[in-house]
Amino acid sequence: MTELLKAEHLSKNFGGLKALSDINITVFDNEIFGIIGPNGAGKTTLFNNITGFDIPSEGKVYLEGKDMTEKNVTLFCKEGIARTFxxxxxxxxxxxxxxxxxxxxxxxxxxxxxxxxxxxxxxxxxxxxxxxxxxxxxxxxxxxxxxxxxxxxxYGTQRKVEIARALISRPKVLLLDEPTAGMNPQETDDLMHLIAKIRDLNITVIVIEHNIKFMLNLCNRIAVLNFGQLLALDVPEKVKVNPEVIKAYIGEGEE
Ligand SMILES: Nc1ncnc2c1ncn2[C@@H]1O[C@H](COP(=O)(O)OP(=O)(O)OP(=O)(O)O)[C@@H](O)[C@H]1O
Ligand SMILES: [Mg+2]
Incomplete structure (x- = not known):
């Protein structure tokens, strides 16, 4: 496994608000990496700070070992990062x-x-x-x-158009921010197969989603954010039984 994208001690403040606190995440080559957490947990902020759309307040971002902290979005694109919104x-x-x-x-x-x-x-x-x-x-x-x-x-087709636009540059890493938002169950299911297909093209996928079933079935590993902190980072089987994760996000009796 090769280290592809890495956030090291990454923090992001908006005025007095700590949107991200000391996040350490390494995404490996060819995995589907999920990010879950309640509304306002910092998921999109994390995406912005690891794709050059925003600059971390503290910490570092590496792509294939290369320090990308404070590099702009054009340079991130050139290095093979593509995303949807x-x-x-x-x-x-x-x-x-x-x-x-x-x-x-x-x-x-x-x-x-x-x-x-x-x-x-x-x-x-x-x-x-x-x-x-x-x-x-x-x-x-x-x-x-x-x-x-x-x-x-x-709407579901428009979401796919966005993914197609990100894919055409043949990125190494594709980041999808809530790709199933507004999709019906059939479209959601289709998209899950599609993401697996994209990974099979040797593209690493990082995906933010609220649909927990979708994530548990799809991802190799899942990071759980809560109030800007990394609550857990593990394989789906362990994440879904983690008491802290259940308390903060999944809820009792759900899967
Ligand atoms: N540009 C900004 N300026 C000020 N505060 C911001 C900014 N962007 C995000 N925030 C705040 O940072 C926190 C994290 O927001 P973020 O959008 O990253 O959450 P999220 O996990 O993506 O939530 P959601 O599931 O609703 O998309 C929130 O409290 C949000 O209000
Ligand atoms: Mg968000």
Whole structure:
């Protein structure tokens, strides 16, 4: 197992509020790593601080051993981090294909002049981008709506468009912030299989979710946050019987 993404003594303060306190987490190559915890526990804040969207107040962030603390989001992307957001972010007036191609941007090398002149190399790059976009849409099972405007699609499909856009850059780590929010049980089940399929493409997945059953079935390990603290970090079988976790989050009698 190779260490991929690591948060070391990571804290984040917003004024007097300690949103994260001394978090130590290591995510290994090729695992599905879950993050659970009550509302306001610090899950999204943790995502923001390990993807370059925010800078930790204290502590370090490493990607494959490289110190990424205080690096900006563009550098995180270049190093192979891609994410989706808790609140859906699709370009509603663009087609599904267009939305996905946006995620390709960092991999394109043609200059503005080459693009205007439509040189052979620029055309080849464009064709390759289209092929890759269709390939990713196929993986997600939404190739059939490639030409549809994003805002004409059901919510669950829009969520998949976001994932497709993140995937097209072939990230090493994909972070999903509440990907099943607003999905019906069937869509949720589909997404669980899809995440397993993504991991099988050698992409490490870190996922935040409130649906505890989904997480216990899907994840290799789960971190539990509560009031900005790491309450537990373990395999699902141990997390679900951890008394502190049950008290803070899962609730008695539930699974
Ligand atoms: N930019 C910010 N400025 C001030 N406070 C913030 C900011 N972002 C988050 N917080 C606070 O930090 C705490 C953690 O918020 P965060 O969004 O990380 O929680 P969460 O675990 O993702 O919750 P949810 O399950 O509701 O998405 C909350 O008390 C929140 O109000
Ligand atoms: Mg959140």
């Amino acid at each position: 808790q609140n859906i972010r699709v370009f509603s007036q663009m087609t599904v294909l267009g939305n996905v191609l946006v995620g390709m941007h960092k991999n394109m090398t043609s200059s503005m002049l080459q693009t205007i002149l439509r040189t052979p190399s620029q055309r080849r790059e464009e064709r390759e981008a289209y092929d890759k976009a269709h390939e990713v849409l196929k993986i997600l099972g939404i190739d059939n709506v490639a030409d549809k405007l994003a805002n004409c699609l059901p």
